[in-house]
Amino acid sequence: HVSTTSWKQTMSGIYLPRLFPPHIAERGLLYFQQSKVRNVCKTSSGRYRAEVCGSENYSVWLKLDSDLYIKDGGCDCPYGWACKHMAALWYAVRAQTPDERPDESDAQQPKKGGNPYRQQLSRIFSRTRYYDYYEAADLGFRLQNWLEDVAQEGPAALQQALPLLIPRLQDAFEKADDSNGMLGDAMYMAIDLLEEAVMENIPKRLINFLDKCLDDSRYFDFSEAGNKIYQIRARIWRLRGEWQAWQDYVAKRLAVTKSGWEHEFWAIEGWQVLQAKGDTAAAQDYFRRHLHLPKFRQIAVEQAVGQQDWTEAERLLREGISIAEDEGTLGTAHKWKLQLFDVLKETGKNVREIAADLAFSTSLSLPHYEAWKATFSAAEWPHEFNRLLARLSGQYSLRAEILEHEQEFDRLLALLQQHLSLYMIERFAPSFPEPYHDQIVACYLKIFAVEIDEASNRKQYRQLLNQLKTLRRQYSAQRQAMEDFADEIRERYSEKPRRPALLEELDRAGF
Numbered sequence: 282h283v284s285t286t287s288w289k290q291t292m293s294g295i296y297l298p299r300l301f302p303p304h305i306a307e308r309g310l311l312y313f314q315q316s317k318v319r320n321v322c323k324t325s326s327g328r329y330r331a332e333v334c335g336s337e338n339y340s341v342w343l344k345l346d347s348d349l350y351i352k353d354g355g356c357d358c359p360y361g362w363a364c365k366h367m368a369a370l371w372y373a374v375r376a377q378t379p380d381e382r383p384d385e386s387d388a389q390q391p392k393k394g395g396n397p398y399r400q401q402l403s404r405i406f407s408r409t410r411y412y413d414y415y416e417a418a419d420l421g422f423r424l425q426n427w428l429e430d431v432a433q434e435g436p437a438a439l440q441q442a443l444p445l446l447i448p449r450l451q452d453a454f455e456k457a458d459d460s461n462g463m464l465g466d467a468m469y470m471a472i473d474l475l476e477e478a479v480m481e482n483i484p485k486r487l488i489n490f491l492d493k494c495l496d497d498s499r500y501f502d503f504s505e506a507g508n509k510i511y512q513i514r515a516r517i518w519r520l521r522g523e524w525q526a527w528q529d530y531v532a533k534r535l536a537v538t539k540s541g542w543e544h545e546f547w548a549i550e551g552w553q554v555l556q557a558k559g560d561t562a563a564a565q566d567y568f569r570r571h572l573h574l575p576k577f578r579q580i581a582v583e584q585a586v587g588q589q590d591w592t593e594a595e596r597l598l599r600e601g602i603s604i605a606e607d608e609g610t611l612g613t614a615h616k617w618k619l620q621l622f623d624v625l626k627e628t629g630k631n632v633r634e635i636a637a638d639l640a641f642s643t644s645l646s647l648p649h650y651e652a653w654k655a656t657f658s659a660a661e662w663p664h665e666f667n668r669l670l671a672r673l674s675g676q677y678s679l680r681a682e683i684l685e686h687e688q689e690f691d692r693l694l695a696l697l698q699q700h701l702s703l704y705m706i707e708r709f710a711p712s713f714p715e716p717y718h719d720q721i722v723a724c725y726l727k728i729f730a731v732e733i734d735e736a737s738n739r740k741q742y743r744q745l746l747n748q749l750k751t752l753r754r755q756y757s758a759q760r761q762a763m764e765d766f767a768d769e770i771r772e773r774y775s776e777k778p779r780r781p782a783l784l785e786e787l788d789r790a791g792f
Contacts, residue, residue, distance in 0.1 A: 302363075305365050309370075317369060327352070329343050330342045339358045342354060397441070412456065417453075420464060421464040424446070424464075428471060444490040447468070450468050451506070454503060469509070472509045475513060479517065483517055491510060548577070549576055552564060555567055575601070591627060594620075598624065599621065615639075618638060618639055622649065626652075631656065632652055632653075640652075645683060650686070670683070681705065681709055685709055693713075694717060698720075698724060701727060719762070725752055729748070743790075746786050746787060767792035768792075
């Protein structure tokens, strides 16, 4: 029996595709070991059929490539695709197929002047123009196992293999359904190994390969691979003190990314180059010229706060809010406002304006609401509270949140009655104490009456009456009101033969 952690490593290096979950592969192997796979026959090149005995006898077929990877298959069991019967047939075919592959140690010996990994990769990559979901998962899985084998041979092997693999993998990634993520995982694994390969010595051909990748926009357009490769190359520039080459490359990237997060990334890299070079004056000037970018401003704010230079922190934040609002980047403006609130609190300054802005921006922010409220005296508060409600007259949900927090239940009930909706009543009803339950139930019943009148099929009737049943459990003291409501509904619609389903659902719901 094969454990869930080791099933992929069985069968002499031949792997079941990812389309078989481990528990299905295990059960397929068990069926094969119990001799439940019968009458295996090869019907054509790569096609096999058999009968697998489970709870019934099932007809199973598989189409395999020369390495016994599953390309297609089927079974007449009710499970559907990738069942244990298909896995059982795969094990049976594998057991009767001689391993005619060349010895791996021989395959990895280079021919004179050749790279030993070129032929291996040609076998792994199919000539398919497009990899569907299963083919992409299978290819990614095979490549990760191949990379593990190459990595065991050491940095020299990686330096030979990776420049061959990465471009082919990028090509495959662009023409594949990688929803499974296996090809992406293989690419990140390859780049991680590439970083290991340049830790000790850096041959010129590997540097040339890195430069070629960095000049290929596909590595940046389709994934984060380009940025990861850049980080490896940047470390080499740093180690070798090749500041001008590093600066030139970053400047080239900045020229083609005029805005957005990519532009910000490369702007930060330009600053890092100057810092690494030790050109302090140029780095400071560069930093000042890029304070319009949020990452630079965030660094400047953190430095000011760290030095407890609250005046500078406040200036930077207020300026940042103004820039963000002008650009329409409201998320950035909100982030600066949150930090400004903390700075003003730290220095004991008046937070009334910023707290109000944060408290009522969309939904109610209670910490900022309480901070805003604390800026008024007890005598001032009632008048200011009424002004607030008047200001928010069109924002029913926000007004309701405030009234709920202040436990102004009379005013909250009046608001709910004025703007009856199932969403609002369900959201705020649990806050009301027992003396208000009669009115709350009355609100619910008014809503149900409208909803039942507008409903037009049994499913809608059942849903509404189930909600009424739930309400009856929640408000047991008001049970009679709900029973009377059900009687009124029954009487009203008994005269309309087009609603027999409603009457049946009333009975089903126990009214």
